Amino acid sequence: MERRFAVREQLTGVVRAALGAEHRLVDVLRLRGGSKKGVYRLVLDDGSTAIAYIWDAAENYWPGLQVEDHADAFSAASGLELFEAAHRRLDAAGIRTPRIYLADRGRELYPADVAVVEDVPGGTLEALIQRDPAAAQPVLARLAETLEVMRGHAGPGFGKVALVDGGGVATGRSCEQVVFERALVDLEEGAVRDARLAAARDRLEGVLRELAAGVRPRSAHVLVHGELGPDHVLVDSAGRPVLIDIEGLMYFDVEWEHAFLRLRFHEDYARLSWDGLDERRMSFYTLAMRLSLVAGPLRLIEGDFPGREAMRGIAEHNLQQALTFIGG
Incomplete structure (x- = not known):
């Protein structure tokens, strides 16, 4: 178009x-x-x-x-x-x-x-971390406080805030079920677009099923951004973190948020971690996110998105990380 x-x-x-x-x-x-x-x-x-x-x-x-x-x-x-x-x-x-x-x-x-x-004047937290890691530490501490506040706000069910706050009910039985079904779709879409993923498809599906089966049911769902990377946090003139790209805000498992945080903040994630996380759920969600970050970018560059090389790089990195779940 x-x-x-x-x-x-x-x-x-x-x-x-x-x-x-x-x-x-x-x-x-x-x-x-x-x-x-x-x-x-x-x-x-x-x-x-x-x-x-x-x-x-x-x-x-x-x-x-x-x-x-x-x-x-x-x-x-x-x-x-x-x-x-x-x-x-x-x-x-x-x-x-x-x-x-x-x-x-x-x-x-x-x-x-x-x-x-x-227009928040201070730029992104990602840029601040790269430019002045020491100056970023107080902002990371404040972001950890923001995450604590979000964990304190539970919804009556899981799903998009716009739906749940309006009295609606999301499709699916549980967070883990919808993540599992989405991961299977991402695995299928990614395998169509990359021969290495296609070769590992059956083994990765087996690991997905094993990880999903090890997750215990849960009824508590809290506020999560869903894609809270350092590029989605601005820093205002008072050094406060400012969340952007918020349309995906949901009530969901807190591990979904932290799986993404761990992927994107690398060594700085230690400032944002929380002791109450379920590591089994974290492992499952991490693999699901890796597969999403392969399939999504590969699908995006089939169109005319201008940042093609960056998207290829994201897909390649996450493919390699996904393969580690099967010893690849």
């Missing part, structure tokens, strides 16, 4: 509605990295900035139809409805996210759902 991104003239009315007529939009910078929504920095005539999120088909690089089934805990986590529900839930819990100036689905200001939010 031909991709047409937002330009300044299209966002002038959005800025006026979000920030008032006294602010004039002088430049629009499309930020790289997103695969499901457009992210733009809005530069105003007084030198201040804001961020625009745009949920539009032209901004979504995932090939094929993505069904918006909120009852499926792992359906595409994208859209203004999910964003607003997640923001409300985190804000009520006292967890820092960019302030919302405007959320509009009327399609009169812009021909797609759009939100304008605070």
